[in-house]
Amino acid sequence: MRLVVRAAEVTGADRLIDITRAHVDACLYHGEASVHFVDRLLAGGARTSVRTTLNVGAVDLLHPELFRGDRRTADRGRLLMDRYRALGARPTYTCAPYQLADARPAVGEQVAWGESNAIAFCNSVLGARTNRYGDFIDVAAAITGRVPDAGLHRDEPRRATLVLRLASDVSPRLRDDDALFGVLGIVLGRRAGSAVAVIDGLRPGQSEDRLKALGAAAASSGSVALFHVVGSTPEAPSLDDALGHRPPAAVELIGLDELRDARDELSMPSDEPLGAVALGTPHASLAELERYAAMLGERHVHPDVELLISTGREVLDRAAERGIAGRLRAAGAGLLVDTCSYLSPVLRRTGGVVMTDSAKWAWYGHANVGVTVAFGSTADCIRSAVAGRVRRDDRAWSAA
């Protein structure tokens, strides 16, 4: 409770409100401080008081043989994941709790979520309400069931103040290309910082997977906890609605050059061969797993390349029931759960370039697992995994 009150002081709130759910990020091991914190709580008899899901941990508990780091980190990482289960949380171990039907809050529901991509998705795509809760405060909220009545829990701060409009040189083809969304997210994060922006110029009804990629990237390059996309997110049926029927502080254009620069920054120059392809950051949805299987078809991953797909354990169960997991494995793909290939040493071949369709993976991968990264669309990644070398189709990135 002391932490929640401290949070209220920082946010300037004068009261606390009840929450219905929490998503806890603190189960990822960052050193002994992670364990000391939860042990202090357990020793005091603390338990979660609201429905609580868990974010990724340091190891895949179902496939522990995939871990290639040091034994002690694996052991402590596993212990931490167990400790949060003991605290009463549901062992989902996924960064995409919004893919679990019974873990999705409704529009307007007050929750406390950690994990930057999940925060952005929760606010923006689900229209539920959370602030940017980091480690420890997410746990404190899960235990107390209370958070400060501030920021994005309230109406006014959810209004967009910045309009980001795609410029006329961004072709209709690129506007409907999966690879645009992560790149656009990087630009959104840079332009918006922690402000609420609304993106104008995309076809209405964009898929959850595209919005997931957009938000994950924006929450990496910036501190974006909420964005609106006209015609695609629940608080932006129109531009005027997203702005709360008031004039924006600024209207800015995003042109093709800026998008291309952001895309190019996600790839590092290298002469190394392709070593691995990493998909599923944030965790792949069932629809995405199905799409990868369809794209692979009858083809097999090249023997010199590791294709590793990260997903949640509950999504993997559903994919297994439908035969999708079997098709992916038969094509030579590996499936990783409970953790992610950009934060845990799981890739077999770290000698070569790692190609990914995730702007978030590309943003953090080099610093975290020390590899050279190449970014491409999902189709590029699958094609490259089969060909054994980086192949890209950049036609969508030509001027309109």
Place this chain on the structure above:
Amino acid sequence: MSEIPCGRTLVLDEGLSLWGGMDPGTGELIDPHHPQRGANVAGRVLVMPSGRGSSSSASVLAEAARAGTAPAAIVLGEPDLILAVGAAVAEELYGVRIPVVVKPGARLARIRDGVEVRIGPRGGLRPAR
């Protein structure tokens, strides 16, 4: 840890996500996207416009406090709950006090890099004596 936190300022041009951006084992800034990659935050008064990115940064700050690589203080252009909570837990678990101070816009811009300062009881920055 002294009662009055003091250290040499390290002024960052852009916000830093401590997770993925700082090695808590050494204090080194490792974010390849950050213009000041390679700088070391240990014992410095870290000055930056805002926090950034990962919600794991609170854990990294607490772990850095445990490992003795944390900044002496953090000065931000806007409030950041993630860093404030990380600092609160560092104090709770290890008794390490890392003041997180907010100095809006123009006042933040006046802080120069590499100057010895101490943090006053109300969060003011004063030249170190």
